Amino acid sequence: PVYNALINGFCRDNKIKEAFSLLSQMADKGIKPNVITYSTIINSLSDAGKVESALAVLAKMFVTGCSPNVHTFTSLLKGYFMEGRLFEALDLWNQMIQEGSEPNVVAYNALIHGLCSNGRMEEALSVSYNMERKGCYPNVTTYSALIDGFAKAGNLVGASMVWNKMITNGCLPNVVAYTSLVDALCRVFMFNQAHCLIEKMAAENCPPNTVTFNTFIKGLCCAGKIEWAVKVLEQMDQDGCLPNATTYNELLDGLSKANRIKEAFELFREMMEKGVEPNIVTYNTMLYGFCHAGMFKEPLQLLGEMLLMGKKPD
């Protein structure tokens, strides 16, 4: 348990090398890694987009006589889907069932999310029906993944259908579910409705958070409704919801794509004054904006500032 906790800590810090060295240290001391040890490592490799390495660890598990469980399979599934390897993901799913690991709600959610993010909404929906039939009931995470999938596909009808089913099934929406629905509305340019939904959230005892507002602002910026987006920024403060770097990045991007680089730069300064630290995306956005506007002195200056702030250009 102590080693597993340590390995988990390294994995969370993206220190996979250190995690592996702990693994070999365990071997030196004659401590046998268990399924949790291996799954922890497999999960972080999957998250890092290194499914091949994750599979190598899986093979090693088998060699040492340790069987994967549903956690292990779910982590690998995620890795396959992240790389768009749909068929291998589905093969893995079948393999999991054949090996006698019953999928639980988390595993189903990972499968549904993977299908959604690979554009397979039909299949994702039918998986949600199947799980229910098998007595594994969809939860708010399941519904949110589906709503988000329909939102990204520009399918408001689908998103609303899932939302209604969620309510009918007595599942309480949380801030993620609401935010996904806000996104669905924004993507079909129903900004007034999105605004109303955000207002409703507070009344329903589920106050919007920074991501909710960011989603709304992004939708407005993409539609060229920058003035409205700026108003939303101002309103966030009143709602006790702090803008973060992403909030500003979206607005900076919107302004510079609308050829309003000067205002973008002012907002960039304002961001710093308000104590929101620019990140690498902020700088990339500004640099892009300047260059796009045919300005060449400013980006060089900004690059200098960036280095002073201890940020590495990527």
Place this chain on the structure above:
RNA sequence: AAAACAACCUGUGUUA
């Protein structure tokens, strides 16, 4: 509290 699942930002505004 030893492990797995859902929502937001830049990069060529990509499903015609």
